[in-house]
Amino acid sequence: MNVLEVEDLRVRIDTPRGVASVVNGLSYSVAPGETVAVVGESGSGKSVSVAALLGLLPGTATVTGSARFHDGDRVRDLLTLTEPELRSVRGNGIGMVFQDPMTSLNPVLTVGRQVAEGLLAHRRVPSRRQARERAAELLAEVGLPDPRGVLDRFPHELSGGMRQRVVIAIALAGEPRLLVADEATTALDVTVQAQILDLVAGLQSEHGTGVVWITHDLGVVAGIADRVLVMYGGRCIEDGGVDDVFEASAHPYTRGLLGSLPARTAAVGRSDLVAIPGTPPPPTDLPPGCVFWPRCPVRSDPRCEHEQPPLQEVAGRGGSRPGRPHRAATFCSSEGKVS
Ligand SMILES: Nc1ncnc2c1ncn2[C@@H]1O[C@H](COP(=O)(O)OP(=O)(O)OP(=O)(O)O)[C@@H](O)[C@H]1O
Ligand SMILES: [Mg+2]
Numbered sequence: 151m152n153v154l155e156v157e158d159l160r161v162r163i164d165t166p167r168g169v170a171s172v173v174n175g176l177s178y179s180v181a182p183g184e185t186v187a188v189v190g191e192s193g194s195g196k197s198v199s200v201a202a203l204l205g206l207l208p209g210t211a212t213v214t215g216s217a218r219f220h221d222g223d224r225v226r227d228l229l230t231l232t233e234p235e236l237r238s239v240r241g242n243g244i245g246m247v248f249q250d251p252m253t254s255l256n257p258v259l260t261v262g263r264q265v266a267e268g269l270l271a272h273r274r275v276p277s278r279r280q281a282r283e284r285a286a287e288l289l290a291e292v293g294l295p296d297p298r299g300v301l302d303r304f305p306h307e308l309s310g311g312m313r314q315r316v317v318i319a320i321a322l323a324g325e326p327r328l329l330v331a332d333e334a335t336t337a338l339d340v341t342v343q344a345q346i347l348d349l350v351a352g353l354q355s356e357h358g359t360g361v362v363w364i365t366h367d368l369g370v371v372a373g374i375a376d377r378v379l380v381m382y383g384g385r386c387i388e389d390g391g392v393d394d395v396f397e398a399s400a401h402p403y404t405r406g407l408l409g410s411l412p413a414r415t416a417a418v419g420r421s422d423l424v425a426i427p428g429t430p431p432p433p434t435d436l437p438p439g440c441v442f443w444p445r446c447p448v449r450s451d452p453r454c455e456h457e458q459p460p461l462q463e464v465a466g467r468g469g470s471r472p473g474r475p476h477r478a479a480t481f482c483s484s485e486g487k488v489s
Pocket of ligand 1: 163164165170172190191192193194195196197198199208432433
């Protein structure tokens with residue numbers, strides 16, 4: 151059984167320039183212990199797609215579709231929960247780490263108080279004293295020097311990287327069923343990043359935590375992902391097992407994005423997504439056919455301009471787990487020729 155099943159997620163946001171179609175029919179699932187990496191150029195809708203699941207979008211946004219979250223025997227559609235229900239799910243069943251750590255921290259409470267509150271609220275520890283002890287341990291686990299000293303400091307007294315590690319400690323403290331991380335380790339030193347990725351892997355093997363990990367860093371994707379979901383123009387244009395996507399990308403966008411990586415090993419180490427000539431279409435003005443068509447280096451099928459290619463199964467090893475195929479939204483064959 152999956153931890154999360156997202157189906158036909160759509161997000162429209164009212165803007166002064168018209169309605170922005172930011173997420174356009176996204177479907178994916180995350181199995182227990184599985185890590186799904188979400189990649190794509192800036193503006194492809196990665197952050198909005200996860201913020202939508204957690205009720206963190208502004209009132210100008212309209213969200214449709216479903217997002218079933220399996221927490222033990224309970225299955226809830228996150229998109230139908232009330233704000234108090236979502237608050238209890240966030241940070242309890244679902245841990246989250248976002249791009250800007252200040253948005254997740256309360257500026258007027260000490261770090262110790264914020265980490266301990268979470269532990270007490272989730273009944274991970276019986277007393278305040280033990281909560282403080284455990285909070286110090288967690289801060290040490292995310293690589294913060296002088297964790298006891300940090301407990302008594304306020305968020306503004308810490309550096310950006312230190313704040314990010316506090317947010318990660320809070321997210322992991324709840325031993326969540328699902329961890330949603332949006333550029334969680336991008337600002338951190340490589341050694342600290344490796345320590346945090348190890349912590350997450352430990353949580354996954356111990357508690358079967360499913361992970362959605364948004365990143366521009368292909369080294370991280372190669373190191374931690376079971377599956378990769380490639381977003382463009384608010385759509386999933388390719389997804390599959392990490393080896394399938396890295397070694398046999400079926401969509402010209404993915405091939406451009408990965409810089410025509412010859413093999414997965416080429417991505418190990420720190421390397422970021424490659425820039426593709428041109429810019430993504432604004433979400434207020436998406437092209438009618440294939441969303442990548444205006445920039446596509448191999449476009450030649452007349453259908454691409456008018457028809458949106460559906461996600462279809464393509465050749466691959468079938469992903470890292472049974473029942474998780476390699477899919478791509480393209481009329482091209484995997485060699486880039488028209489099918
Ligand atoms: N509150 C908002 N109002 C209007 N448009 C928005 C809002 N939030 C996001 N968008 C638009 O939605 C699109 C997707 O944004 P999103 O933040 O999800 O991109 P992203 O893939 O996370 O990019 P990055 O890699 O830079 O973090 C962008 O075009 C952005 O301008
Ligand atoms: Mg983002």
